[in-house]
Amino acid sequence: MRKASREMPTEWALEVLTKAPYITISMTEKDGTPYAIPLSLAKADNGCFYFHGAQEGKKIEILKQNNKVCLSAVTKCKPVVGPKDNSFTLEFQSAIAFGIAEEVTDEDEKIYAMKAICERFLPNHMAAFNSSIERSLQRTAVYKITLTSEPTGKRKQYDKNGDELKYGRME
Numbered sequence: 445m446r447k448a449s450r451e452m453p454t455e456w457a458l459e460v461l462t463k464a465p466y467i468t469i470s471m472t473e474k475d476g477t478p479y480a481i482p483l484s485l486a487k488a489d490n491g492c493f494y495f496h497g498a499q500e501g502k503k504i505e506i507l508k509q510n511n512k513v514c515l516s517a518v519t520k521c522k523p524v525v526g527p528k529d530n531s532f533t534l535e536f537q538s539a540i541a542f543g544i545a546e547e548v549t550d551e552d553e554k555i556y557a558m559k560a561i562c563e564r565f566l567p568n569h570m571a572a573f574n575s576s577i578e579r580s581l582q583r584t585a586v587y588k589i590t591l592t593s594e595p596t597g598k599r600k601q602y603d604k605n606g607d608e609l610k611y612g613r614m615e
Contacts, residue, residue: 452598452599454594454595457597458487460517460537460539461493463519464518465484466483467484468481468516469482469545470515474510479503479506485515486557486560486561486563486565494557494558494587494589496558496561496585497587504585507547507587512543513543514540514541514542515540515541515543515595516539516540518536518537519537520601521537522535533600534600536601537598539596541596545587546588551581553586554584
């Protein structure tokens with residue numbers, strides 16, 4: 445990382461990935477062409493990230509050829525004027541992680557994953573979960589991403605006095 449003073453601990457980076465409304469998943473096509481797509485992922489109690497979608501399409505075809513992925517998330521992104529020097533800058537929190545994406549074929553794990561996704565994004569509508577699963581589970585692809593290394597994170601943020609919060613400062 446170029447600016448080590450902005451580096452944040454692994455647990456912090458994992459929290460950014462867990463709370464981000466969407467995460468961009470980057471992968472590589474067979475010919476080396478990069479492909480990235482923003483998805484809504486949920487981190488389950490087992491430590492894996494899950495996403496769902498159609499059973500076919502470009503993303504699915506690429507993952508069948510090469511299941512190595514990179515996850516990237518940015519939160520609390522806000523353009524600001526630097527409080528001390530009037531520079532144009534951006535406050536942000538970001539995290540990156542690498543992993544392996546695998547299709548979930550076990551029905552119990554698919555339901556577990558879909559429940560984690562629904563609890564994350566629609567917690568007030570869980571009463572409809574079972575009927576939704578009955579209607580759509582068989583036509584829905586579910587993928588699990590297992591991280592292969594600890595995520596890394598960084599931020600640029602100012603405190604109320606206009607000082608940049610460097611590594612270790614939490615406010």
